[in-house]
Amino acid sequence: MTMTSSPGTGPTPSAPALDGERADLIAELAEARGALIRTVNGLSDQQIAERPTVSSLCLGGLVKHVTSTEESWLRFVTEGPSAMTFALPEGVTWEDFAAGTARTYPQWAIDRQNDFQVLPGETLAGILARYEEVAARTEKIVATLPDLSVTHPLPDVPWNEPGAVRSARRVLIHVIAETTQHAGHADILREAIDGQTST
Numbered sequence: 463m464t465m466t467s468s469p470g471t472g473p474t475p476s477a478p479a480l481d482g483e484r485a486d487l488i489a490e491l492a493e494a495r496g497a498l499i500r501t502v503n504g505l506s507d508q509q510i511a512e513r514p515t516v517s518s519l520c521l522g523g524l525v526k527h528v529t530s531t532e533e534s535w536l537r538f539v540t541e542g543p544s545a546m547t548f549a550l551p552e553g554v555t556w557e558d559f560a561a562g563t564a565r566t567y568p569q570w571a572i573d574r575q576n577d578f579q580v581l582p583g584e585t586l587a588g589i590l591a592r593y594e595e596v597a598a599r600t601e602k603i604v605a606t607l608p609d610l611s612v613t614h615p616l617p618d619v620p621w622n623e624p625g626a627v628r629s630a631r632r633v634l635i636h637v638i639a640e641t642t643q644h645a646g647h648a649d650i651l652r653e654a655i656d657g658q659t660s661t
Contacts, residue, residue, distance in 0.1 A: 484604050487634045494641035495597060498528060500660035501648035502586060510589070511580035514654035521651050522580035522589055524644045529593045530577045532637050536600050539607070539630045542614040556620050604634065 480488065502510055502521050510522035537545035550559060551566045558564040559571070580589075604610075610631040616622040628636075649660050 480605055483610065487631075487638070488601055488604055491600070491634065491638050491641065492597070494638050494645060495593070497645040497660055498525060498641060498648055499590065499593070501645065501652040502590070504658075505586065505655070507580070507585045509655055510586050512655055514651055519578065519647060519651060520580060521648055521655075522584065522586065523578040524648050524651070525589050525593055526580075527577045528641050528644050529589070529596050530574075531640055532600060533596045535633045535637050536603050538614060538628070539612075539633050540603060543617045546617045548617055548619045560620075600637075604630075610634070
């Protein structure tokens with residue numbers, strides 16, 4: 463590893479060189495992130511919380527959701543299924559959960575619901591700063607993984623096929639698809655707010 467020097471900070475490790483596949487995946491994910499981020503350019507903190515369509519989605523919530531999704535899946539890449547906890551409260555079944563009749567809901571489900579909205583005190587700057595931190599962490603993980611074919615079993619939950627596994631490569635493809643899908647949703651929301659699109 464080579465070292466570079468930053469003014470006032472002394473030597474710091476330089477990023478490892480990426481092979482072609484990793485560079486392509488990171489570039490594609492960066493492009494998808496850019497498309498999503500462009501949908502919030504120039505908006506106020508109030509505008510990113512607006513729900514301008516019949517959907518309950520808002521722009522700030524979409525960015526938060528994609529950030530949390532990327533963070534969670536990349537933790538899975540490094541830590542395995544323990545990074546994704548889907549425990550239910552005592553006495554609550556998956557049938558109760560799916561039907562919306564659970565007495566109490568797990569914190570992970572509450573957090574996921576909160577990710578889709580802009581909560582009091584949250585700002586566009588703060589939401590984007592967190593996304594940037596997660597993106598940097600993703601790129602570091604991808605650069606330092608010994609192999610993109612490394613796999614982990616998926617968590618044992620009803621929406622995963624029993625015994626299914628995911629490679630780091632497939633996780634990255636999933637994160638790219640998720641980001642791209644929500645960038646499309648965000649483009650529609652932005653156009654409904656002020657007639658602008660991200661393209």
